Amino acid sequence: MSITSKKDYPLTSCFPYSLEQLQVSYCRLSRVDMRMLTLKKLRKLDLSNNHIKKLPATIGDLCCLAELVLHNNHLEAFSTALCQSTLQHSLQYLDLGQNKLRALPIQFCQLRELVHLKLDDNEMLCLPFKIGQLSKLRFLSAARNQLPYLPADFRRLSLENLDLFGNPFKHPNPLDHTIQLKFPLTLLEMASRAAVNYRIPYGPQLIPAHLCQDLEVSKTCSCGKACLNFYIQTTVSMNLHHVSHTVVLVDNMGGTEAPVLCYFCSLTCYSEFLDKCLQRGR
DSSP states (O other): OEEOSGGGSOSSSOOOTTOSEEEEOSSOOSSOOGGGGGOTTOOEEEOOSSOOOOOOGGGGGOTTOOEEEOOSSOOOOOOHHHHTSTHHHHOOEEEOOSSOOOOOOGGGGGOTTOOEEEOOSSOOSOOOTTGGGOTTOOEEEOOSSOOSSBOGGGGGOOEEEEEOTTOOOOOOOTTSOEEEOOSSOOHHHHHHHHHHHTTOOOOTTTSOHHHHHHHHTOEEBTTSOEESSSEEEEEEEEEGGGTEEEEEOSSTTOOOEEEEEEEESSHHHHHHHHHHHHHHHO
C-alpha cells in the first residue's frame, strides 16, 4: 500500500492486517500512527518525507520488519530500545538520511543483520564506536555530515560501497595526540583490562551495570590489548579502499583517504608506533 498525499491518508479505517509493505510519504505526519504498529506481517515501512520527530519503541515489535525508511524527517535520536528490540534479528535496510541526528547510541551496533545503512545529510559528529560489529554491512553512506574522523573499529568493516563525501575530516597527524594516562594505573583499570584481554565473562548479575557499560566500549591498542579509561589517542590516515570495494571520493580533490582514531594502552606502544611512522617517512 502506498499513500503519498495527506488527502489520501485514512483517518478512521484501519490498515489491512495482512500488509507486508506500507509507504506513507508527504503526509506531514508528526508522529508514527499507532495503527501501523499492529501490522505484524509488515516487512517494509516507508515513512519518508514527513515531520516525525521521535520513533516509538513499539516499532521494535514489528518482528518481520526488514526495511525501515525514515528519510527526510525531523529525527534527533534513534532510541536504545529499538536497538535492543526484535529488529536485531530482522532489520536489513535502514535509511535515516536527511534528519537531525548528531550521534547514534552505542547499542546501535546490536542491529547485526544490517546490510544497507544510510545516514546522509544529518549532523553526525561521530559514527557508532563499535561499528565493526556490523559484520553483514555492505553499503554505508554518511555523506555531508560533520564527521572529523572515523572510529577505530571502522577498520573491521567489509563493504561493497562507501560514501563519506563532504565531511570536514581533520588532517591526521600522529604527533597530535591526547594523553589520558595515569601512573600507576588504577586497580579498576587493570582489572577491567584483564577482564577484556582474558575474555572473562561478566554481566549485571556479577558486577555493577556501569562497569559492564565501560567494558562494552573498551578500546583496542595497536598491540592488541585493551584499554578503557586510560590511553593515548591519535589519528592515522586510512585508504578507504581497505574496507570497501567501491569508494565515493571523500572530497572534490579526488581523495579516498580519511582519518581514523587510533588508541595506545601505554607510552611504550605509542613510542613504537611513532618509530614506525618515522621509518616510513624516511
